[in-house]
Amino acid sequence: MTASRVDLETCDQEPIHFIGAVQPHGALIALDSESLVIEYASRNTASFVGSPPEALLGQKLGKLIGRENASALLKFPLEPSTPELLRPWFISFEGLDGKRIKAECLPHRNDGHIILEFLEPEPIPAPIWEDELLRRGIISELVKPGALAELADASARLIRDVTGFDRVMIYKFAEDKHGEVIAESTNRPDSFLGLHYPASDIPDPARRHFALNVMRSIPDINGDHVPIVSKYGAVANADSAHPLDLTFSKLRAVAPVHIEYLNNMGVGASLSISLITNNELWGLVACHHYSKRLISSSRLRFAELLGGTTSALLQSIENTNQLRKSIQAEKAAFRIEQQARSGTSLPELIAQQAQELMQMIGAQGLLLVLDGELVKFGDVPEKPLDFTNLRDAVSDGIAATSHLSSVIEMDDVQRQSAAGAALLDLSEDSSDYLVFLRSHFDQTIRWAGKPEKLETTDDDGITRLSPRGSFALWQEERRGMSRPFDSIDRDALRILRRALFALNSMERERAALEAQKVAEAEEQHLRHALLDAARASSMGELASAIAHELNQPLSAVANYVSACRQEFKNTGTDIPEHAEQLMDEAIAESARAGDLVRRVRNFISRGDLNADYIDLNEAIKQGIDLALVSSELTNLQVNLILDQSLPKVLADPVQIGQVVLNLARNSIAAMESSVKQVLTVEVAGSEETVQISVRDTGRGIPSEQQKYLFEPFHASTTKGMGIGLSLCRSIVEAHAGRIWSQTSPSGAIFMFQLPIRREQDD
Amino acid sequence: MTDTEEKFSVYVVEDDNGVLKSLCALLNAHGYETIACRSAEEFLNLYEPNRKACMVLDLRLPKMNGLQLQAHLADIRVNIPIVVVTAHGDVPIAVQAMRAGAIDFIEKPARIDRLLEAVRLAGGMLFNRLPPEIPKKIVADRLSKLTEREREVLQHLLQGKLNKEIADALDVSQRTVEVHRSRIREKMQARGIADLIRMVG
Numbered sequence: 009m010t011a012s013r014v015d016l017e018t019c020d021q022e023p024i025h026f027i028g029a030v031q032p033h034g035a036l037i038a039l040d041s042e043s044l045v046i047e048y049a050s051r052n053t054a055s056f057v058g059s060p061p062e063a064l065l066g067q068k069l070g071k072l073i074g075r076e077n078a079s080a081l082l083k084f085p086l087e088p089s090t091p092e093l094l095r096p097w098f099i100s101f102e103g104l105d106g107k108r109i110k111a112e113c114l115p116h117r118n119d120g121h122i123i124l125e126f127l128e129p130e131p132i133p134a135p136i137w138e139d140e141l142l143r144r145g146i147i148s149e150l151v152k153p154g155a156l157a158e159l160a161d162a163s164a165r166l167i168r169d170v171t172g173f174d175r176v177m178i179y180k181f182a183e184d185k186h187g188e189v190i191a192e193s194t195n196r197p198d199s200f201l202g203l204h205y206p207a208s209d210i211p212d213p214a215r216r217h218f219a220l221n222v223m224r225s226i227p228d229i230n231g232d233h234v235p236i237v238s239k240y241g242a243v244a245n246a247d248s249a250h251p252l253d254l255t256f257s258k259l260r261a262v263a264p265v266h267i268e269y270l271n272n273m274g275v276g277a278s279l280s281i282s283l284i285t286n287n288e289l290w291g292l293v294a295c296h297h298y299s300k301r302l303i304s305s306s307r308l309r310f311a312e313l314l315g316g317t318t319s320a321l322l323q324s325i326e327n328t329n330q331l332r333k334s335i336q337a338e339k340a341a342f343r344i345e346q347q348a349r350s351g352t353s354l355p356e357l358i359a360q361q362a363q364e365l366m367q368m369i370g371a372q373g374l375l376l377v378l379d380g381e382l383v384k385f386g387d388v389p390e391k392p393l394d395f396t397n398l399r400d401a402v403s404d405g406i407a408a409t410s411h412l413s414s415v416i417e418m419d420d421v422q423r424q425s426a427a428g429a430a431l432l433d434l435s436e437d438s439s440d441y442l443v444f445l446r447s448h449f450d451q452t453i454r455w456a457g458k459p460e461k462l463e464t465t466d467d468d469g470i471t472r473l474s475p476r477g478s479f480a481l482w483q484e485e486r487r488g489m490s491r492p493f494d495s496i497d498r499d500a501l502r503i504l505r506r507a508l509f510a511l512n513s514m515e516r517e518r519a520a521l522e523a524q525k526v527a528e529a530e531e532q533h534l535r536h537a538l539l540d541a542a543r544a545s546s547m548g549e550l551a552s553a554i555a556h557e558l559n560q561p562l563s564a565v566a567n568y569v570s571a572c573r574q575e576f577k578n579t580g581t582d583i584p585e586h587a588e589q590l591m592d593e594a595i596a597e598s599a600r601a602g603d604l605v606r607r608v609r610n611f612i613s614r615g616d617l618n619a620d621y622i623d624l625n626e627a628i629k630q631g632i633d634l635a636l637v638s639s640e641l642t643n644l645q646v647n648l649i650l651d652q653s654l655p656k657v658l659a660d661p662v663q664i665g666q667v668v669l670n671l672a673r674n675s676i677a678a679m680e681s682s683v684k685q686v687l688t689v690e691v692a693g694s695e696e697t698v699q700i701s702v703r704d705t706g707r708g709i710p711s712e713q714q715k716y717l718f719e720p721f722h723a724s725t726t727k728g729m730g731i732g733l734s735l736c737r738s739i740v741e742a743h744a745g746r747i748w749s750q751t752s753p754s755g756a757i758f759m760f761q762l763p764i765r766r767e768q769d770d
Numbered sequence: 771m772t773d774t775e776e777k778f779s780v781y782v783v784e785d786d787n788g789v790l791k792s793l794c795a796l797l798n799a800h801g802y803e804t805i806a807c808r809s810a811e812e813f814l815n816l817y818e819p820n821r822k823a824c825m826v827l828d829l830r831l832p833k834m835n836g837l838q839l840q841a842h843l844a845d846i847r848v849n850i851p852i853v854v855v856t857a858h859g860d861v862p863i864a865v866q867a868m869r870a871g872a873i874d875f876i877e878k879p880a881r882i883d884r885l886l887e888a889v890r891l892a893g894g895m896l897f898n899r900l901p902p903e904i905p906k907k908i909v910a911d912r913l914s915k916l917t918e919r920e921r922e923v924l925q926h927l928l929q930g931k932l933n934k935e936i937a938d939a940l941d942v943s944q945r946t947v948e949v950h951r952s953r954i955r956e957k958m959q960a961r962g963i964a965d966l967i968r969m970v971g
Binding site: 559560561563564565566567568570571572574575578595599602619 | 786788789791792793795796798799800801857878881882945
């Protein structure tokens with residue numbers, strides 16, 4: 009082994025196509041593509057074309073392989089294909105030593121040179137199995153599978169059959185270039201299936217070569233490097249003035265870092281077949297043999313064909329998968345849209361579909377923020393996450409990362425369940441959004457074999473480039489990260505987001521409309537309330553003004569009566585005792601009137617009650633008496649049914665009297681034209697309440713008035729301002745009671761109820 | 771009124787014509803000469819410094835109000851005993867008037883005996899008979915009988931606060947304030963705020 013330990017990081021810059029050497033299982037010569045003069049030759053040409061480099065350099069090609077062959081070469085398609093395939097040219101010519109030489113030549117043109125690589129010709133003709141196995145295998149095994157994993161399995165198995173390698177693995181490269189073993193066929197007890205490798209395991213220059221060349225065959229890892237010398241006498245490597253570009257060479261010697269890697273795994277021979285889809289390196293078929301292994305050119309080409317077929321089928325399956333995922337997303341979106349149409353709200357819909365959506369996106373957690381409200385599904389950190397920084401990455405309404413903790417602030421507990429996240433904006437202002445959360449990558453890996461079973465060959469302490477070391481390295485690299493969101497995921501996310509965004513917009517619009525309606529109703533209500541308040545306050549002011557204006561004449565009346573009596577006294581006039589009494593009553597009544605007016609005003613303007621524990625019967629009787637004084641009805645019959653067992657009730661006697669007065673007055677007014685004029689006032693106490701009813705035999709209450717009866721300024725009688733019943737209601741409600749009316753066939757019934765609060769309750 | 775030596779006039783300042791005329795009639799009937807004034811301005815016009823007179827003053831007046839007239843009279847050093855008449859609810863203003871030197875105040879509609887008594891009291895001042903002052907010791911004795919809460923209520927009353935305001939300030943019901951008031955009146959042997967102000971205001 010000639011390789012020295014090489015740092016993986018530096019090899020990214022290493023020009024491996026200027027390695028200036030070939031592997032020993034073939035020989036290389038390079039000619040100037042114009043003059044066809046041989047300018048480079050590998051040191052081992054004698055073994056393959058019969059002449060050493062010294063004999064070849066500076067000679068025209070025709071001299072070596074004969075003119076006819078040389079002119080035939082020029083008709084051969086020499087430009088490398090994309091990607092480059094094996095295109096053998098079987099020739100035979102007479103060597104410079106006169107011996108007949110049969111060879112398989114792989115010619116191509118690159119960078120002003122025609123490079124000819126000579127391999128040992130096939131020792132025996134291609135065996136029958138090739139035809140048969142190819143036909144049956146491809147048709148029955150390779151073409152059938154519909155799933156990626158099955159196809160990869162079949163492909164690995166077939167390629168191992170064809171190549172006879174100990175282990176055939178199929179790698180898939182993720183978008184971030186890291187690799188995963190998705191299929192394996194091996195005769196060894198250990199398994200690499202399911203392992204992931206860091207991107208750095210295959211450096212960029214190597215990746216470039218894999219993309220350009222489908223086949224890379226290394227029959228003996230530790231085979232000698234055979235230097236290529238130029239006509240100037242030097243080895244044509246990167247250090248020389250005239251290096252030879254071996255980009256498309258099939259025999260190119262192996263880079264030291266690769267040798268180390270394979271040796272660490274104990275691999276003796278390797279064969280790689282690039283899997284290329286949509287002109288990109290999709291993955292690799294990596295064949296490992298634990299000793300040297302040179303396979304025939306025809307098998308190699310056969311493997312190449314299998315690789316190409318696998319690639320094509322992979323691409324078709326990938327496309328199908330992508331399409332299927334898109335269709336799945338479209339279906340989910342359609343279902344959501346349909347259910348939304350039937351009136352289900354967006355949060356409900358998401359709740360119903362959460363499991364399916366998470367499965368589709370490969371997420372373990374889902375959270376929805378709508379109208380500032382957070383709903384969680386599946387595995388979501390307890391402590392809320394602030395996605396503000398992730399929002400910076402939003403493009404077309406979507407931001408996704410496999411390493412959330414590198415984007416937003418997270419504590420250790422949050423990191424546990426939210427390694428990766430895809431955020432879907434559901435509103436223009438970004439206030440509504442849906443986030444899919446993915447847990448750690450290694451938690452989501454489906455293991456085929458236990459990692460403990462990995463083969464280890466690192467006796468000398470080299471673990472880094474072993475599969476286990478690589479996997480450990482990859483795990484380290486991936487610490488705190490989730491499986492990446494790939495283009496298939498993003499397509500599905502886009503489809504989902506489009507539907508959800510549209511729905512949310514519609515829902516928002518509807519909500520805005522409803523909010524507007526509510527606001528309008530609210531405004532209407534407020535306007536009415538204001539109007540009521542204005543009425544109430546104007547009523548208060550009115551009452552206040554009336555009280556003031558009434559007080560003046562009332563004072564005057566009292567003064568005059570008083571003055572009058574004094575004048576009689578002054579002149580020594582003998583006032584009859586009865587007249588004296590009348591004057592006293594006049595003064596008392598005016599004082600009472602003043603008192604009443606004042607209290608009503610106070611009550612309306614401040615809601616004051618001058619409550620005491622009173623005999624309600626008495627207050628009611630007084631109210632009725634007052635009402636009867638002003639009655640002009642001639643046939644009026646009054647039934648006053650009092651309840652003498654009533655306890656004393658906390659109430660304002662003047663105001664309760666006022667209520668009864670008002671109600672009785674209304675009743676009397678309603679009976680003006682009635683034949684039967686009966687006013688019945690009944691007091692009925694129960695444990696909790698006392699109910700007072702005032703019923704008449706009048707015209708009743710027109711139904712259109714029922715509603716407004718107790719509101720101010722809705723006069724039911726033509727007299728007055730229509731504040732009577734409103735005042736009654738205010739008074740009754742201030743006593744924590746209620747008042748209502750009924751129409752009976754014979755007239756109207758007004759009732760009010762007051763709570764009985766006994767003295768000990770106070 | 772037979773005692774001619776103690777004869778005096780009463781300026782009645784009141785903007786309501788009915789009240790003005792009835793008050794004058796009442797006072798006339800009780801032997802007082804009255805000068806009716808419909809406004810503060812009219813009073814100032816009609817006022818004769820040499821006439822022995824007191825004044826019954828309605829605080830609610832157009833233009834210059836009662837309080838302003840009282841202040842103005844103090845400015846021009848007119849020393850005339852004033853009985854204040856107020857509408858109900860104007861108690862705070864009446865208290866102010868008392869503090870500014872009014873003899874008494876009466877709420878409208880006025881009880882006639884209260885009014886006549888107040889006028890007699892005012893007249894007495896004209897003849898250097900100060901209202902019989904209650905000795906400080908007795909006032910102190912009466913005050914000492916008040917509970918702490920009653921004293922609190924008294925302070926509010928002296929500032930002319932209404933029951934509702936006191937109730938809100940002490941966070942009790944108006945009814946409770948009313949109870950306190952009646953106890954205070956009882957213990958202080960006062961008929962009303964005017965008496966209280968005279969004693970401790």
